[in-house]
């Protein structure tokens with residue numbers, strides 16, 4: 001089988017994305033994630049398989065239910081057709097394709113084939129990752145990818161296990177490994193009140209980031225848009241009562257990291 005016929009499961013493709021790396025990009029969201037962050041606003045991305053969920057529709061004051069499929073099997077060639085639709089925007093804006101999730105590395109062969117195809121077509125690539133991947137897989141991907149958006153949620157390992165379901169040891173090692181390989185890498189911190197936004201985690205994150213010259217931070221504010229999806233998926237929502245951080249708080253955090261001389265941006 002040719003690699004362009006290799007199939008993966010994608011749960012969304014977003015065109016004209018401007019927060020997923022440089023310039024205007026097409027972001028391909030892979031389905032499946034090995035983490036289980038309690039604040040996840042894309043719970044439909046977590047299960048690696050295609051799912052059917054109930055969707056409520058309202059028409060003329062009446063509501064009724066219909067099935068909605070989450071996830072779609074696509075070949076490398078089909079995804080490339082979507083990516084290539086926006087070539088002109090990439091050229092003009094310095095953009096390209098971003099592979100996100102879920103966690104892209106759960107479908108590593110599919111990812112590698114897409115990166116190879118992008119490289120052949122001279123399309124800039126960015127990987128948006130949780131960093132939860134074996135070093136061996138990372139080694140084979142690094143030469144193919146132009147940049148990384150890398151989530152560092154909690155530095156304390158116990159807290160990481162508690163709130164994200166897995167240890168962060170491999171994640172932090174992989175951040176170091178990508179940086180040591182000379183790749184462009186940005187640290188992304190989801191700002192979750194009382195969980196990642198604590199004095200201890202902020203200080204530890206700043207100290208971690210400070211070890212890597214030139215690494216910048218993106219602060220991603222928590223929002224509640226995923227709440228309704230939990231109900232549809234029959235999953236427990238554990239963030240009741242947690243509000244999104246205010247603009248003032250986000251600005252305060254920017255100033256906090258800038259105090260460590262780390263360039264910091266709100267959003268991507």
Ligand code: SF4
Nearest residue numbers: 033035036037040102
């Ligand atoms: S890493 Fe992202 S997709 Fe996976 S559970 Fe956490 S928030 Fe959700």
